[in-house]
Amino acid sequence: MTMVTPPHITHLARRERWSRAEIAFWLAWLAVYFLLPKHLMFAAQILITGLFALSLDLILGYAGIVTLGHAAFFGLGAYTAGLLTKVGVIEPVLGLFGAALVAGTFGFLTSFLVLRGRDLSRLMITLGIGLLLFELANRLTDITGGVDGLQGIAVGKVLGLFEFDLFGKTAYLYVLVVSFGLFVVARALMTAPYGLSLRAIRDNQQRAVAIGIPIRVRLTNIYTLGAVIAGVAGALLTQTTQFVAIDSFGFQRSADLLIMLLIGGTATLYGGFVGACAFLIAQNWLSSINAEYWLFWLGILLIVATRYLRGGVIGGMAKLAALRPMGKKA
Amino acid sequence: MTSFLGLLFDGLAYGTLLFLISVGLSVTLGLMGFINLAHGVFAMAGGYLLVVLMGAAGLPFLAALPLIFVVVAAASLVLERTLYRPLYKSTHLDQVLLTVGIIFVAIAGATYIWGPGQQPVSIPEWLQGQFSLAGVDLSRYRLFLMAIGAAITLGLVFGLERTRFGARVRASVERQRTAAAMGIHVERVFQITFALGSGLAGLGGALGVDVLSLDPHFPLKYLVYFLLIVVVGGPGSIMGTLLAALLLGVADTAGKYYIPETGAFMIYVVMIVLLLVAPHGLLGRKK
Amino acid sequence: MTAVLRTEDLCKSFGGLKVTQKVNLSLEAGARHALIGPNGAGKTTLINQLTGVLRQSSGSIWLNGEDISHLPPYLRVSRGLARTFQINSLFPKLTPLEAVTATICERDRDSLSVFDRRLFPLTRRRAEIDEAYDLLARLNLADVCSRATHELAYGKQRLLEVALAMAVRPRVLLLDEPAAGVPEGESDEMLAVLAEMPRDISILLIEHDMSLVFRFAERITVLVSGAELVSGTPAEIAADERVQEVYLGKHRG
Ligand SMILES: Nc1ncnc2c1ncn2[C@@H]1O[C@H](COP(=O)(O)OP(=O)(O)OP(=O)(O)O)[C@@H](O)[C@H]1O
Ligand SMILES: [Mg+2]
Numbered sequence: 001m002t003m004v005t006p007p008h009i010t011h012l013a014r015r016e017r018w019s020r021a022e023i024a025f026w027l028a029w030l031a032v033y034f035l036l037p038k039h040l041m042f043a044a045q046i047l048i049t050g051l052f053a054l055s056l057d058l059i060l061g062y063a064g065i066v067t068l069g070h071a072a073f074f075g076l077g078a079y080t081a082g083l084l085t086k087v088g089v090i091e092p093v094l095g096l097f098g099a100a101l102v103a104g105t106f107g108f109l110t111s112f113l114v115l116r117g118r119d120l121s122r123l124m125i126t127l128g129i130g131l132l133l134f135e136l137a138n139r140l141t142d143i144t145g146g147v148d149g150l151q152g153i154a155v156g157k158v159l160g161l162f163e164f165d166l167f168g169k170t171a172y173l174y175v176l177v178v179s180f181g182l183f184v185v186a187r188a189l190m191t192a193p194y195g196l197s198l199r200a201i202r203d204n205q206q207r208a209v210a211i212g213i214p215i216r217v218r219l220t221n222i223y224t225l226g227a228v229i230a231g232v233a234g235a236l237l238t239q240t241t242q243f244v245a246i247d248s249f250g251f252q253r254s255a256d257l258l259i260m261l262l263i264g265g266t267a268t269l270y271g272g273f274v275g276a277c278a279f280l281i282a283q284n285w286l287s288s289i290n291a292e293y294w295l296f297w298l299g300i301l302l303i304v305a306t307r308y309l310r311g312g313v314i315g316g317m318a319k320l321a322a323l324r325p326m327g328k329k330a
Numbered sequence: 331m332t333s334f335l336g337l338l339f340d341g342l343a344y345g346t347l348l349f350l351i352s353v354g355l356s357v358t359l360g361l362m363g364f365i366n367l368a369h370g371v372f373a374m375a376g377g378y379l380l381v382v383l384m385g386a387a388g389l390p391f392l393a394a395l396p397l398i399f400v401v402v403a404a405a406s407l408v409l410e411r412t413l414y415r416p417l418y419k420s421t422h423l424d425q426v427l428l429t430v431g432i433i434f435v436a437i438a439g440a441t442y443i444w445g446p447g448q449q450p451v452s453i454p455e456w457l458q459g460q461f462s463l464a465g466v467d468l469s470r471y472r473l474f475l476m477a478i479g480a481a482i483t484l485g486l487v488f489g490l491e492r493t494r495f496g497a498r499v500r501a502s503v504e505r506q507r508t509a510a511a512m513g514i515h516v517e518r519v520f521q522i523t524f525a526l527g528s529g530l531a532g533l534g535g536a537l538g539v540d541v542l543s544l545d546p547h548f549p550l551k552y553l554v555y556f557l558l559i560v561v562v563g564g565p566g567s568i569m570g571t572l573l574a575a576l577l578l579g580v581a582d583t584a585g586k587y588y589i590p591e592t593g594a595f596m597i598y599v600v601m602i603v604l605l606l607v608a609p610h611g612l613l614g615r616k617k
Numbered sequence: 618m619t620a621v622l623r624t625e626d627l628c629k630s631f632g633g634l635k636v637t638q639k640v641n642l643s644l645e646a647g648a649r650h651a652l653i654g655p656n657g658a659g660k661t662t663l664i665n666q667l668t669g670v671l672r673q674s675s676g677s678i679w680l681n682g683e684d685i686s687h688l689p690p691y692l693r694v695s696r697g698l699a700r701t702f703q704i705n706s707l708f709p710k711l712t713p714l715e716a717v718t719a720t721i722c723e724r725d726r727d728s729l730s731v732f733d734r735r736l737f738p739l740t741r742r743r744a745e746i747d748e749a750y751d752l753l754a755r756l757n758l759a760d761v762c763s764r765a766t767h768e769l770a771y772g773k774q775r776l777l778e779v780a781l782a783m784a785v786r787p788r789v790l791l792l793d794e795p796a797a798g799v800p801e802g803e804s805d806e807m808l809a810v811l812a813e814m815p816r817d818i819s820i821l822l823i824e825h826d827m828s829l830v831f832r833f834a835e836r837i838t839v840l841v842s843g844a845e846l847v848s849g850t851p852a853e854i855a856a857d858e859r860v861q862e863v864y865l866g867k868h869r870g
Contacts, residue, residue: 120363125602301431306428
């Protein structure tokens, strides 16, 4: 028995179907492995940052929680993965789980502080928590290496099978698999009723309560998940660079992340990856000329973007795409 | 005991500076709910202006101060018109991103012009050195700071309580819609207070070149302090801001002296705890 | 008499301002009850207390014999208490179909598995979507169900307010001026919708439009300055001198 799918169902399904652009996007990352063997380390860094930005997209883009301290979770994951190798846990996947656990627990616990207030106090509490951790890492020199960062991290074989090589081939594939895996999970969550309820909360809390959504529980939940993914991203960076810099916790990293998401587009799932790509390439290029130069243009970009660049790159592309079929109909 | 008095004195002077800089932010936030993370940029601008005016222009210290107030206030008005105003009704996130952008541009600009290092200024001779009071050596300059701070606080409180404009500001902070209905042009009121607040921040920055150590990262370095003071004091409350600034000044000075190893750590802990215990500020009212 | 929803000496004050004063409201099963009163009488504030958005200063609220005075809002909803808003409070970026489906999924969340709620795509919830679509169709919203809510005409948004509340499958429905802002002629559409509501839903209607109130309500309570002035049948209310005084003195412009 075949039935024609009614248009309202097709409309809902549009969000869920893997589009060609999406498939091409991930295949492109695979192609990088073969086509750009000299730039694998940099490409891995972009993926990791994109994953980190995705975690912010979940809590900011989808759930509407404003934060200035998301780097806290990235840093926690990074240090956890690094310190685990020091106590003998050198298998990377175990390291990821450790990082996820620590960052997630911290995210869960702090979510109660963060979610209490409104925007302003959320900003300040997240900022405060981020600075607090930075200061802690700075002071506990014996454990964290202080300003010099955590050095001498020896990472074992992935699952005991694949060794990290000098060219970053294994590292790249490892990062790609983990990023893609977490992306698929995040994507599934956001297209499920769960994701719909988050978008409802972001759109209008008052009404979300009135239709019976337990918003506290839901927000705690997604905040924790965002922390977990950020922690994993941090751990990936540690494992692939075998070093943890103290600025993993820095305000600049949280701010940069917001900017990337803004460039790419919030609540799009891909905005983080696209933004990270554009941001890191531009940063690489501009700051090789002059570091202050980069900061200046970044600032200008922010000022302009808040007024003119609504929706980011992805939003812009979607608008362009939406123009075409409408043109056909008319 | 003597060191305690000395610390208290230094802390109060430091707090006075923080107050001068923060009070404008407090009013901005109380009046418009606008999250201006870039407020410290005005203070930094004041600092660099002093360096330029006293250095290249050769102006005397006391003559430079009022000029700085006016210039920074005027410059802030331009920013208010072009960048801030379009975002009053926007989300807090947009306001944060805009003002973080302004901070970045300011840092980059200051580094480009003056380099990354600290800027020294030479304060006039009659303000240098120490004087003795009840056996404790106290810095003249810090006494001068406190005197200025006291004068400005009195001026502000008087202005707010006794003048027509002050009444409008108070009405606008407390009940914006009612104020608008009563024919108060809230945006105009805001514009003027914004300029005054920025001018004071510039003045604070100029006075604090030595005490706060001026470098291009100034707006970011003290961001948490300013926010902390405003939130603890309760946005829109002058006396609350003063109290919070003095408390923070003394606590920070004492902390650095008695438990130097904790660094800024304590400040952040205090901030988080205070935010949780008194989300509307110590002296602020619930809205 | 079985009261579905009942308040007991409910009081609320904002600082010194008493906005609810010892209100004892009682809603019978299947009630068509109107709550009227001049602007600022405290009608919306009363609804906010019933739904748990605001905490009462004293007194209690009972739903189907259960004290819900301290229950969080979302649990009151799952016990069948739904409301609409005087000023549209919708999800601007969601489509009506998404919004209503979200409400239904939320209502049925205990019968869905974790996977259904979290990992499987929304379109696998065909039963919920179909129910949402049918509800929207009944409220003349089927043709716009896939448009973003902020694009809808005001009248349609007003109907969506009701649709969202209906999706909860409420036993008690609190309608806060559902026809507010709708032009004279078009309020008939709203009345038709209200008239068609099944009798197992008890309704409390707040409304300033007296013709609507008198056509709809079987019982009316008049609230003045937060206190109950009088309750009775429409005929009793129409004849009551105190009510006339209130409405002659402060006529709604
Ligand atoms: N959060 C609040 N804080 C202080 N006062 C409030 C608050 N909410 C409402 N009020 C006051 O309570 C009174 C009752 O308001 P409410 O909105 O309940 O009236 P209403 O009967 O619904 O009026 P309308 O017919 O205009 O909708 C008003 O005087 C209002 O100003
Ligand atoms: Mg009302």
